[in-house]
Amino acid sequence: MNKVLVLILFSLLTIGNANLSNEADAKEITNLQWKKSVATGKKLSKFRETVTSPALGEKAWKITLLPRDCGRDKEGDYSDCKNNGRDAVVGHGGGDRARSEYSTSSNRYTGEKWISVSIFIPTDFKSVEPVSTSLFQIYEWGNTDQQRHPRVMLRVKGGNLEPRYFAVNGMDSQGLIYKHLKIDDMRGKWTTIIFHTKMSKDPDKGFVKMYVNDVLYNHYRGRTGYGGKFFNKFGIYHSWISRWNDEVHGEYPTQIVYYDNLFRTNSKEKLLKLIQN
Template sequence: MKKILLFFILSVISIQGFAASCADGNEPIKAVSADGSYYEYKCQENSRPNTGRLSGFRSLSTTSYGYKIVNDIVRAGKEAQRFEVRPGDCGEDQAWSDCNNNRERSEISLENHFFPGDNQWIAFSVFIPDNFKTSNSVSTTIGQIHQIGGPSGIAGSLPSFPPLIQLEAKGNNYRACIHILSGSDNNVVDECKYYNLSAISDMQGQWTDIQIHFDTTNNKSLIEVYLNNERKALLREFVNFWPKSYYIKYGIYRSFVSQHSGPMPTQVVWIDEVKMGKNQELVAINKATPVD
């Protein structure tokens, strides 16, 4: 009994000490690790009271320029989120190292999760500047649905925890990679089914509105991707492994960067109006109620 009481007291002290570690004095909130394999506690980065912005956390990246709330280029309202990744921008935590796994990023992971059996809509708008450069060999993910408790495997001789879908810039293409997973839970085979969404050159210098619909009610799997209200992708009955939950990541993420001939170019994007809802109307752009 004494041991149990001592453990409880130490746990409370530990939690209180950790809660005070946030710069704003608030308690950390449970979030997903960078590899999607476990939960951890982090301080909120991009949430602001009464703004409508969904709570989220920076994923690994800690550079001062990598993530900012700005008001120079916005889709609606007065503020947007600016992401920047420069060559060598790799971070790490206690369980994962981008530097050791050939990756670079500046992303936000949303705190909101959804689950198998849900009917979920996700939306965001992205601004790609005129001077945005891509690689013909390395994909830059600008928006993805990841999963926790899903299967794992090896990709390019490195550990892999496949997401559900990635929206990627490669060459002059912005495309959806819907991951088709087979094999076993701990040795998954991961193949992308690609859908072209737009030419990068057609997106530069203007906002592009993205919507993803993922319906898993009644044990089915249906996913749609819309670009500027036009459906560009539709796939049914493709999920072979059900995870514990799904979550959203957005920003800039690039993997296997050594495949590029030399350092990757510096990349900057603006993202605004990130929304989650149960129908398409709830995630549509509404300038009367912007996400700031």
């Protein structure tokens, strides 16, 4: 009996040390804690790999999304695979989606922030347009249905990776674009994107600025939320998969994207100290 207890304790300590080791390994990639999003039942459950190449420092994260590989929440009835019938238009009903995505939903914030993400798109990356593809999100969560929506998505659209703003439920704005970030220009190299945000329900206070290599690419001014708290998501998220037609577009492709510099701070100075170029 004592031997059994010793083995159980040893196993628990080993698991704990492994988790601590993973967190330590991730410090140069991120200063945030991430959890899988809507991942129960996916075919590829281990869709995040820690790799040494390509990487800006010693390590980066590789995210893989298999064709139509949808999952569901551990609790509740939300699923990317099947609509629960309650909110089909806005999307909280689920269905017609797939993702390999992580979120910081347990670490929510308000107010002004500086946020970075570095993205490496392989040379053989294939778009699934007209399916909507998001690679990064700023998401609002609160006590009302209005507060539970993405507010910013970095989406593949028209050959570009551009921010789409959902400041008012059901509305989609591209903001003021000064320069396009083209997918073809991103292939085979790292691109570091910085967001300077003020999430506010006051249209005179809210803003999101998007910088690439210290150049302002995009600026949205106005309402950026409904008074809830916010968190970030990264990974590959497909919605409206039914827009893909196998006869027209061929075989639905697997997508792979690499991530690094997943940081969030209160000031630009703190963020720049963390970012690896």
